Amino acid sequence: MCTGKCARFVGLCLITLSLVCIVANALLLVPNGETTWTNTDNLSLQVWLMAGFFGGGLLVLCPGIAAVRAGGKGCCGAGCCGNRCRMLRSVFCSALGLLGAIYCLSVSGSGLRNGPRCSKDGIWKDYFKETAGSYLLNRTQWEVVCEEPPHVVTWHVTLFSLLVAASCLEVVLCGVQVVNAAIGVLCGDCRKKVGPRAQEL
Template identity: 65%
Template sequence: MCTGKCARCIGLSLIPMSIICILANILLLVPNGQTKWTEHLGLHVHLSAGFIGGGIMVLCPGISAVRAGGKGCCGAGCCGNRCRMLNSVFSSIIGGIGAIYCLSVSGSALEEGPKCLTGLPDKWGYPFQNSNGNYLRNSTLWDLCLDPPIVVPWHVTLFALLAAVSALELVLCGIQLVNGVLGVFCGDCRKRGGP
């Protein structure tokens, strides 16, 4: 596959993945789809790993990779796509860092569990903090969280989605990094009149 076509394919994959991360992060801000618990959100939600890391920091390399798959940056006969490929190399490094950030925060959030109301009067905390993620296999423990309702499945589903998507983003950014370096040194194999 040509470096340009490969870059375009990777970019068109990264863009929807970054949007999925942004949407998952937005949903984490409203547990159970309601805003009345926003003052009790956990640390991992406030870190906005899906919005910043898996979202914005990966959206930029996605757009850069799509542009690298386009026609030359300075007009016909100049540098071909080498300039855009070089830009996509640097963008892929930034995207990889963002994906690592999102993956590490999501993994930590899954291990620690959600912040929730655990007893009366108004005792908010992390009931699964010292369980080493064992609560993930034992759904009967989820009843320790009284409010927000269904916060544990909400938390687990969205952070697991963020972890999975950011792992894919990391792989794609790595592939585009290698592809971009090849594109800088070897150029694009497509003919000038081609798509």
């Protein structure tokens, strides 16, 4: 696969994953799909750090768009630099996206380990924080420990697991695009060598 086609494929994947992270982070702000508990006292710190919105979302969306553009015809066509200009920009954007994905992964992993903030007997607390993640294997305690919001542990675990999975893929894809774009800067887009018709695709 040439650098241009690879960049376009990676870019489309990054755009999709960034949107997934943004939606997942937005849902974490409304436990059980309700805004009743959306305030600083009732949501954990990891939710308010907005790792899915900023880290895995916006900071990955930009390199995704840059990678798709790098997979196009290029700023100068097949003339002076081919796709080298856009590939160079994609290197820096992907490096920034890599940092964002790592931030999202670390915060989401911490959120998954600590569990949600919830209420028991009217007292709001991070009840699972001291379990070091072992609560994930004891589902029978979820509804017993957390009375409000309803089903908050399932909501929290599902969305943070999604963020962890998405950010892991983002780390891999951003790393791939850094290497791919660097090769594109040095060697150009191989599609320009197969004829003018291929360039238009």
